[in-house]
Amino acid sequence: MTLDELKPGNKCRIKKLSARDKLGQRLLDMGVYPGTQLKVVRNAPLEDPMEVSLDGFFVSLRHDEARFVEVELR
Amino acid sequence: MTQERILVALAGQPNCGKSTVFNALTGAGQHVANYPGVTVEKMIGSYRRDGTRVEVVDLPGTYSLTSFSPEERVSRDFLLHDSPSVVVNVADASNLKRHLYLTFQLLEMDVKLVVDLNMMDVAERRGIDINTRELGRLIGAPVVPTTMKSGRGKDDLLNEIDRVSSAAIAKTAHIDYGPMEPYLREIRDRLSVAWEGPYAYPLRWLAVKLMEGDADAQERVRQGYSDPKACLDFVEQTRSAFESEHKETPERHIAYHRYQAADTVSRACIRARQTVDPPLSDKVDRLVCNRFLGPAILVGVIYLLYYLSIVQGYNITNYTWPILAKLRGLTEAITPSPGFIEIPLIRSFALWFVDSINALLNYIPIFFVLFGLIAILEDSGYMPRMAFLLDRLFSRFGLHGQSTLPMVLGGIYVGGCAVPGVMACKGIPDERSRLATILIIPMLNCMAKVPLYVLMINIYFAANKGMAMFFISTVGLLMVLPVAKILTMTVLKKKPTAPFIMEMPPYHIPTIRGVLGRAVERVWLFIRKIITIVAAVAVVIFVLLQFPGLSDDRMAYYDAEKDKAINAFYREIEGAPFTQELQGDNLLALVLYWDTYKTAKMTAGGKEAIDKVNAEFEKKNATFFSIVNPGKDKTARNANRAFKKLVKERNGFLREMRKERIDASFLGRLGKALEPVTQWAGFNWRVNVALLSAFAAKESSVATLGALYDQGETGDQSLEKRMAEGETGFTPLHALGLMLFMVLYPPCIATTIMVKIQSGSVKWMLFSMIYPMVLGLVVAVMVFSGGSALGLTGLQAMVVFYGLALAATIAAGLMKNREELS
Numbered sequence: 001m002t003l004d005e006l007k008p009g010n011k012c013r014i015k016k017l018s019a020r021d022k023l024g025q026r027l028l029d030m031g032v033y034p035g036t037q038l039k040v041v042r043n044a045p046l047e048d049p050m051e052v053s054l055d056g057f058f059v060s061l062r063h064d065e066a067r068f069v070e071v072e073l074r
Numbered sequence: 075m076t077q078e079r080i081l082v083a084l085a086g087q088p089n090c091g092k093s094t095v096f097n098a099l100t101g102a103g104q105h106v107a108n109y110p111g112v113t114v115e116k117m118i119g120s121y122r123r124d125g126t127r128v129e130v131v132d133l134p135g136t137y138s139l140t141s142f143s144p145e146e147r148v149s150r151d152f153l154l155h156d157s158p159s160v161v162v163n164v165a166d167a168s169n170l171k172r173h174l175y176l177t178f179q180l181l182e183m184d185v186k187l188v189v190d191l192n193m194m195d196v197a198e199r200r201g202i203d204i205n206t207r208e209l210g211r212l213i214g215a216p217v218v219p220t221t222m223k224s225g226r227g228k229d230d231l232l233n234e235i236d237r238v239s240s241a242a243i244a245k246t247a248h249i250d251y252g253p254m255e256p257y258l259r260e261i262r263d264r265l266s267v268a269w270e271g272p273y274a275y276p277l278r279w280l281a282v283k284l285m286e287g288d289a290d291a292q293e294r295v296r297q298g299y300s301d302p303k304a305c306l307d308f309v310e311q312t313r314s315a316f317e318s319e320h321k322e323t324p325e326r327h328i329a330y331h332r333y334q335a336a337d338t339v340s341r342a343c344i345r346a347r348q349t350v351d352p353p354l355s356d357k358v359d360r361l362v363c364n365r366f367l368g369p370a371i372l373v374g375v376i377y378l379l380y381y382l383s384i385v386q387g388y389n390i391t392n393y394t395w396p397i398l399a400k401l402r403g404l405t406e407a408i409t410p411s412p413g414f415i416e417i418p419l420i421r422s423f424a425l426w427f428v429d430s431i432n433a434l435l436n437y438i439p440i441f442f443v444l445f446g447l448i449a450i451l452e453d454s455g456y457m458p459r460m461a462f463l464l465d466r467l468f469s470r471f472g473l474h475g476q477s478t479l480p481m482v483l484g485g486i487y488v489g490g491c492a493v494p495g496v497m498a499c500k501g502i503p504d505e506r507s508r509l510a511t512i513l514i515i516p517m518l519n520c521m522a523k524v525p526l527y528v529l530m531i532n533i534y535f536a537a538n539k540g541m542a543m544f545f546i547s548t549v550g551l552l553m554v555l556p557v558a559k560i561l562t563m564t565v566l567k568k569k570p571t572a573p574f575i576m577e578m579p580p581y582h583i584p585t586i587r588g589v590l591g592r593a594v595e596r597v598w599l600f601i602r603k604i605i606t607i608v609a610a611v612a613v614v615i616f617v618l619l620q621f622p623g624l625s626d627d628r629m630a631y632y633d634a635e636k637d638k639a640i641n642a643f644y645r646e647i648e649g650a651p652f653t654q655e656l657q658g659d660n661l662l663a664l665v666l667y668w669d670t671y672k673t674a675k676m677t678a679g680g681k682e683a684i685d686k687v688n689a690e691f692e693k694k695n696a697t698f699f700s701i702v703n704p705g706k707d708k709t710a711r712n713a714n715r716a717f718k719k720l721v722k723e724r725n726g727f728l729r730e731m732r733k734e735r736i737d738a739s740f741l742g743r744l745g746k747a748l749e750p751v752t753q754w755a756g757f758n759w760r761v762n763v764a765l766l767s768a769f770a771a772k773e774s775s776v777a778t779l780g781a782l783y784d785q786g787e788t789g790d791q792s793l794e795k796r797m798a799e800g801e802t803g804f805t806p807l808h809a810l811g812l813m814l815f816m817v818l819y820p821p822c823i824a825t826t827i828m829v830k831i832q833s834g835s836v837k838w839m840l841f842s843m844i845y846p847m848v849l850g851l852v853v854a855v856m857v858f859s860g861g862s863a864l865g866l867t868g869l870q871a872m873v874v875f876y877g878l879a880l881a882a883t884i885a886a887g888l889m890k891n892r893e894e895l896s
Binding site: 017020021022023024025026027028029030031033034041042044045046047048049051053055056057058059060061062065 | 137138140142168169171172175323325326329330333353355356359363364365366368369458461462463464465466467469475572573574575576577578579
């Protein structure tokens with residue numbers, strides 16, 4: 001499944017990144033890479049974007065962008 | 075240290091306290107410049123140490139050093155081309171692993187690195203214990219633990235910079251890319267043939283970048299080799315060979331290995347990590363980003379921003395305005411005094427000039443407060459939350475979550491200012507959204523547009539004031555959103571976008587120094603860049619309004635009228651004892667005396683002050699005083715009456731001459747020339763002139779209308795009355811067209827300059843001036859001609875237009891703008 005399908009409170013492990021170029025690089029820069037543990041913290045009041053925590057810091061991203069992160073629930 | 079001057083670069087990820095380090099190192103000696111060709115700011119500062127001047131450049135905070143963003147590109151180019159003696163890598167001790175990701179990229183560039191492990195206090199609070207000696211050994215670069223916020227470790231850092239700057243380059247740790255190493259070696263061998271480019275690059279770094287598919291590195295190769303194509307083809311083959319063999323793109327493989335190295339190193343030197351409660355920021359975010367409370371807090375913050383800067387900042391101008399008024403008074407005093415009906419050109423020019431500059435200088439207190447508050451929002455970490463809360467809404471219109479603040483500053487309801495609004499667009503990472511935001515901000519309701527609305531509503535919508543004000547305050551937003559959508563779908567379509575993904579950094583308490591420093595710096599930018607150009611434009615508009623001036627015939631006519639009036643006055647006072655003292659130039663002296671006496675009396679408060687003014691003027695000239703303040707003496711009262719009549723006639727002449735001058739001026743002619751087109755929008759040439767003069771500053775529109783609707787004899791009437799009487803053909807429908815045109819009116823000069831600074835291009839600046847003019851005219855024609863054809867009243871047209879704007883907004887919002895992201 002992909003990251004955008006997760007609900008607040010869900011925890012997962014990143015399996016694969018399918019984004020390339022700018023988006024892929026940006027995800028990598030933010031520490032989104034295979035093996036990382038990740039938790040969905042909350043959605044914005046209008047559902048989008050979502051906020052996740054990984055490695056002790058917080059990142060927000062649009063659901064459209066989270067589609068490119070393959071995860072497995074933990 | 076032996077060198078006279080050394081160059082130090084500060085590099086680090088966002089939110090590592092880099093600017094605190096920069097401030098601590100350089101103190102007050104800072105200035106801002108731009109990197110060539112981009113709108114990225116370059117912060118430069120310096121300090122002296124043992125006779126050596128150390129220049130410090132604060133590179134933009136970046137997570138990485140790719141060529142995807144302008145910030146990363148300029149950082150990288152600076153490190154490679156300006157060859158700093160030392161690079162200080164500021165890293166957040168409480169988040170070591172993540173910050174090492176950048177450290178490894180810096181090490182790969184073979185620079186002399188000092189790692190400043192900052193925010194040690196946060197790390198200690200969270201129970202993170204770092205063995206800095208071990209860390210230094212593992213990465214092969216000195217590590218200095220600091221808490222720069224309180225100055226802890228500053229001396230150690232200064233010493234380390236000294237030491238490293240004069241030492242030879244150390245053998246630093248390079249990441250082992252595992253199975254990619256043979257591929258990298260091949261590229262590297264290929265690269266080590268004759269290099270002809272202007273700069274020498276570390277070959278391993280270049281090899282890694284080429285393997286990543288970095289566009290900028292490819293460009294370097296194109297410039298540096300005599301046969302770049304063969305080289306780049308080879309790189310491409312190597313990349314695909316790696317990808318097919320290892321089932322992974324090279325760029326991802328590289329990034330994973332960097333993280334793995336960062337992970338290994340941080341595990342090895344972080345000794346104990348207690349599990350602690352979630353950070354305080356997370357608890358705060360449970361409220362700030364809450365579904366219900368979040369938007370409420372956002373509205374509160376926006377209101378506070380508006381209240382403190384626009385409302386309270388405006389109150390400060392009550393104290394600063396007298397200073398500016400003194401400046402004007404001084405100008406009046408030193409320029410040649412006016413004649414009976416001829417005002418010396420130099421005087422009217424000097425006053426016009428001072429008035430134009432004063433109008434802008436008057437905003438400085440507001441800007442100071444505003445920029446201070448923005449700095450607080452930026453430093454506290456609230457800005458990303460703002461973007462988080464509203465991104466969904468704005469992204470539907472092609473804007474960005476970070477468009478929120480610029481739009482609030484521009485005047486999302488009424489009373490903003492486009493200059494700080496456009497300035498605040500700098501932070502929007504997505505170029506398409508940033509340009510769209512820059513282009514729509516001037517259409518929001520800035521403070522200077524409000525006087526015209528109030529004037530129009532008071533005359534033509536007097537019965538529905540509240541409703542009309544609500545209409546004009548909110549219709550701006552309803553036009554801006556669909557326009558933003560259309561712009562992003564058309565002219566901005568090709569502009570690159572950027573992913574939204576952003577860090578939600580921990581909250582920080584802003585420092586007074588940081589906030590004040592930024593406020594001063596931005597106000598200074600405003601003065602330096604904008605006031606100078608407004609001054610130049612003021613000169614141009616002055617010429618356009620004054621020349622060619624009155625013809626000799628008309629001048630002779632006014633001269634004759636003047637003589638008539640003066641002779642009538644002398645006849646009235648014939649036989650009075652002071653007749654002799656009012657001959658020739660003395661009469662003019664009396665007129666000026668009268669003017670200053672009236673002003674002095676008006677500004678004096680209370681009976682005592684008035685008595686004092688009276689005594690003062692009596693002392694200055696007793697005869698004049700007996701005329702301006704006749705008391706019970708019959709002759710004096712008679713003279714006073716006659717004199718008042720004369721003064722009134724003089725004022726009438728001056729007004730009529732000014733009006734005639736504008737009529738005949740270049741701007742007046744332009745206004746008339748435009749009438750055939752603008753009549754469809756319901757604008758006559760007078761309105762055209764007012765609108766043209768508003769280009770310098772929108773406040774001018776009402777002032778110019780005031781001058782054009784002067785009615786001579788009825789000078790005491792308010793502009794509302796004069797305009798209503800002067801334009802009997804004007805209907806509420808005309809007024810509606812005019813107000814809507816004003817909403818969409820092109821940005822003022824000050825904003826235009828800011829658009830150029832923030833978009834970095836003259837082309838977009840010109841576009842920002844032309845498209846609102848066309849759009850405004852189309853809307854005004856639609857409202858006026860359409861409304862007339864349908865026989866709508868002003869109020870009906872208002873309701874219909876509001877409905878249309880609302881429908882356009884909803885339609886634009888529902889339209890999908892999903893694109894392939896990857």
